[in-house]
Amino acid sequence: xxxxxxxxxxxxxxxxxxxxxxxxxxxxxxxxxxxxxxxxxxxxxxxxxxxxxxxxxxxxxxxxxxxxxxxxxxxxxxxxxxxxxxxxxxxxxxxxxxxxxxxxxxxxxxxxxxxxxxxxxxxxxxxxxxxxxxxxxxxxxxxxxxxxxxxxxxxxxxxxxxxxxxxxxxxxxxx
Amino acid sequence: xxxxxxxxxxxxxxxxxxxxxxxxxxxxxxxxxxxxxxxxxxxxxxxxxxxxxxxxxxxxxxxxxxxxxxxxxxxxxxxxxxxxxxxxxxxxxxxxxxxxxxxxxxxxxxxxxxxxxxxxxxxxxxxxxxxxxxxxxxxxxxxxxxxxxxxxxxxxxxxxxxxxxxxxxxxxxxxxxxxxx
Numbered sequence: 001x002x003x004x005x006x007x008x009x010x011x012x013x014x015x016x017x018x019x020x021x022x023x024x025x026x027x028x029x030x031x032x033x034x035x036x037x038x039x040x041x042x043x044x045x046x047x048x049x050x051x052x053x054x055x056x057x058x059x060x061x062x063x064x065x066x067x068x069x070x071x072x073x074x075x076x077x078x079x080x081x082x083x084x085x086x087x088x089x090x091x092x093x094x095x096x097x098x099x100x101x102x103x104x105x106x107x108x109x110x111x112x113x114x115x116x117x118x119x120x121x122x123x124x125x126x127x128x129x130x131x132x133x134x135x136x137x138x139x140x141x142x143x144x145x146x147x148x149x150x151x152x153x154x155x156x157x158x159x160x161x162x163x164x165x166x167x168x169x170x171x172x173x174x175x
Numbered sequence: 176x177x178x179x180x181x182x183x184x185x186x187x188x189x190x191x192x193x194x195x196x197x198x199x200x201x202x203x204x205x206x207x208x209x210x211x212x213x214x215x216x217x218x219x220x221x222x223x224x225x226x227x228x229x230x231x232x233x234x235x236x237x238x239x240x241x242x243x244x245x246x247x248x249x250x251x252x253x254x255x256x257x258x259x260x261x262x263x264x265x266x267x268x269x270x271x272x273x274x275x276x277x278x279x280x281x282x283x284x285x286x287x288x289x290x291x292x293x294x295x296x297x298x299x300x301x302x303x304x305x306x307x308x309x310x311x312x313x314x315x316x317x318x319x320x321x322x323x324x325x326x327x328x329x330x331x332x333x334x335x336x337x338x339x340x341x342x343x344x345x346x347x348x349x350x351x352x353x354x355x356x
Binding site: 113114115117121124125127128129131132148149150151153160162164168171172175 | 321324325328329332333336338340341344345346347348349350351352353355
C-alpha cells in the first residue's frame with residue numbers, strides 16, 4: 001500500500017474519532033489492536049485472507065472487540081478490514097497515533113511490558129520518560145509476554161531496554 | 176730303300192731268329208733308333224704338353240687352394256663379425272638389462288617415496304581430522320552446555336517472575352528512568 005493511501009486512511013480515522021469526541025480512547029484501542037494483529041499470525045492471516053468474505057472478516061472483528069473496545073473503534077477496524085486493508089492496519093494506526101500526538105505537540109512513546117501496567121504506573125512512567133527525554137510524550141503501553149519481565153521503552157530512535165528477555169540474551173551471549 | 180727292304184726280306188726268314196730271346200741285331204739297331212726318335216719326338220713335343228698340362232693343373236689346384244683360402248679367410252672374417260655381433264648383442268643385452276634394472280630400481284624408489292609421502296600426508300590428515308573432530312566435539316559440547324544452561328536459566332528466571340517480581344521490575348524501571356535525566 002502506498003504512503004499516500006496509508007496517510008489517507010489514517011486521516012480519515014483521525015477525523016472520525018475526533019468528530020466522535022473520543023480520539024484518545026479510539027487511538028489507544030486501535031494501537032493495541034494493531035499490536036495484537038502484528039503479534040498474532042493466525043489473527044493476521046484471518047483478517048487479511050482475501051478468500052474469506054469481507055462480511056465474515058468484519059464479523060470476526062466485532063466478535064473479537066465486542067465489549068472490549070468502543071463502538072467507534074470496532075466500526076473503524078471493521079471498515080479497514082472490510083476494505084481489504086487489514087495487512088496495512090498497523091501502519092495506518094501508527095500514522096494515526098503520530099498524527100494525534102502531533103496535534104497535542106507530543107511524541108509517541110511505545111512501552112512494552114510482560115504484564116499490564118496500572119494507571120498509576122502508566123502515569124508515573126510517562127512522567128519519568130518525559131523527564132528523561134525532555135519531551136512531551138503520548139505513552140502507548142503494549143502487553144508483550146515475550147519480554148518476560150521489565151519494560152522496554154521506544155521514543156523515536158531512542159530505546160531504553162531493561163527487560164528480562166534482553167538480560168537473558170546478553171547472558172546467553174556471554175555463555 | 177725299297178731295294179734294301181727287298182733284299183732283307185729275301186735273305187731272311189722273318190719267322191726265324193738266331194736267338195730265342197733277343198731279336199736280330201739290325202732290328203735292335205733300327206728299333207733302338209726308332210725308339211730314340213719316338214722318345215725324342217715325345218720329349219720334344221709331348222713333354223711340353225705334359226708340363227703345360229701339369230702346370231695348368233697345378234695352377235688350377237693353386238687357384239682352388241687360393242679360393243679355398245679366401246673363402247676360409249672370408250668365413251673366418253664372417254665368423255669374427257658374427258662373434259663380434261654376438262658380443263655386441265650380449266653387451267647390448269647386458270646394457271638393456273642394466274638400464275631396465277636401473278629404471279626398475281628408480282621406479283621402486285620413486286613409488287616407495289611417493290607411498291611414504293602419501294602415508295605421511297594421510298597420517299597428518301588423520302591427525303588433523305582427529306584434532307578437528309575433538310575440537311568440533313568440544314565446541315558442540317560447549318554449545319550444548321551453553322544452550323542447556325540458557326534454557327535452564329530462562330526456565331528458572333521465568334518461574335521466578337511472579338507478580339511481585341514483575342511489579343518490582345516495573346517500579347525499578349520507572350525509578351531508574353526518572354533518575355536518569
